Amino acid sequence: MTQLILENARIFDGVSEECPEGMTVLVEDGTIREVSDRPIKSVDAQRIDVAGKTLMPGLIDMHVHSYFSDLDPRVLNDRDAPYRTAYAIKKLGHALDSGFTTVRDIGGGDYPLAAAIADGLIRAPRFFYAGKILSMTGGHVDYRTPNEKHHTHGYCSCASMNWAGVIADGVDECIKAAREELRRGAHCIKIVASGGVMSPSDPIWMNQFREDEIRAIVQECVERRTYVSAHCLTAESTRRSVEFGVRCIEHAALIDAETANFVAEHGAYVVPTLSVLFSLVESGLEMGLPPDRIDDVRTIYEESIDALDLMRSAGVKIAFGTDLLAGFYTQQCREFELRRDVFTPVEILRQATSVGAEILMQAGKLGCIEPGAHADLIVVDGDPLEDIGLLAADGRNLDLIMRAGEVVKNRLN
Structure with missing residues (x-):
């Protein structure tokens, strides 16, 4: 059993404009097991401090x-x-x-x-x-x-x-x-x-x-x-x-x-x-x-x-x-910039996460941050709900990329 804990995160869950801060996410064997506003105890888990940045679905x-x-x-x-x-x-x-x-x-x-x-x-x-x-x-x-x-x-x-x-x-x-x-x-x-x-x-x-x-x-x-x-x-x-x-x-x-x-x-x-x-x-x-x-x-x-x-x-x-x-x-990533003339940042974020998951018939598994979902996650250095252009930089503003619980990129620690 492999556990990883992402601490001190500001979470966009794929849907809501409200992004709670100080959140903790437990990832276990490629799946999100727990999302909490309190510290999660674990002896064996690897811990990553998100440093207040935006954690969101891949x-x-x-x-x-x-x-x-x-x-x-x-x-x-x-x-x-x-x-x-x-x-x-x-x-x-x-x-x-x-x-x-x-x-x-x-x-x-x-x-x-x-x-x-x-x-x-x-x-x-x-x-x-x-x-x-x-x-x-x-x-x-x-x-x-x-x-x-x-x-x-x-x-x-x-x-x-x-x-x-x-x-x-x-x-x-x-x-x-x-x-x-x-x-x-x-x-x-x-x-x-x-x-x-x-x-x-x-x-x-x-x-x-x-x-x-x-x-x-x-x-x-x-x-x-x-x-x-x-x-x-x-x-x-x-x-x-x-x-x-x-x-x-x-x-x-x-x-x-x-x-x-x-x-x-x-x-x-x-x-x-x-x-x-x-x-x-x-x-x-x-x-x-x-x-x-x-x-x-x-x-x-x-x-x-x-x-x-x-x-x-x-x-x-x-x-x-x-x-x-x-x-x-x-x-x-240019698609993010082209759409912002019509859509708000949160609308574009939903399009690129939860709505796509609905089409794939993977709601609750992809495009979201909730228990039972696949641990496909990114950490954005900044607030994409204010500046969607942060996602238009070919990953340069991403401090962490995780696919199925595997850390593909990590600049956090």
Whole structure:
């Protein structure tokens, strides 16, 4: 039995604006066992004096792509698994050093990567993954150019597919694809329900998958007691996805007020991703983004700020995500700065902790400080409820990072 006591802490618990001071937290075998306003007695415990700084849950990034090492997703197939894995190791290590103790890989992450992390072979945050993204032919994850006739994106006898997704058309194929990804350990299923910027043949306004296809995928997830998340840029794709049972919307950059109210009324979640859009507008051309895409990206980014305001006013449950690709992953913490034009610091902190945990179906285990929760914790040198920018410094203002009770970084003593 390994015990560690964090003393003299000011605690943000993941929800409340009230942050009690002089608190003590007992961590035992990777779990928070006790939270007290009095000293905790233990003969064998290691003790760390937090020195009155802010102890809070580790951060959760709900939209990462661990393998996405190039802006052209077709390049990744040629690079093959060893290159993609090397990139993932560097990207996930940076996330952990920045205070993200949990990430959700929402397209491309797989069982081998998850197993390597679980076995301690890779230094990384706690890892949830959606497996391969489900796309219809000509959808956002169909990376063929118009002159290509055949694809290897669907399942064959050897289960070959592209690195990011699988093509499924019709109810039966959608059911099979969802079941296969769930069999491979996916924690949820991701579909693409609108067009996107990075794919060659689908305009942004295009709705993807029929109602019966989406409902079939949702039902498979319901039977596995999990959920569907959908890539949606437009208001229409967002509304129809929620109407058909999708629980979580990625991006929603072009949402309108009516749809925001609809999403809120149905209790669905949204994971906006401002940092990827900002990065592409700022440096996309230098990183290889095709020149004909930059205007679309700029328009989406500009409207996404207004979309945040609409969703906030409607009371939509919003989580924290970044979606950073290629070399942009080092800008993960910029998301905190981009959101503060719309949200208060405590709202952003909830988005990056307790709301993300709700989506992951890990409320009470992640994104909180309470007995029985995983000991995924960070100590901030300062008050992030007053200055959210403290979390936008790539971990430089973090004096302690703990994942599953293991101290990853400690500048306290």
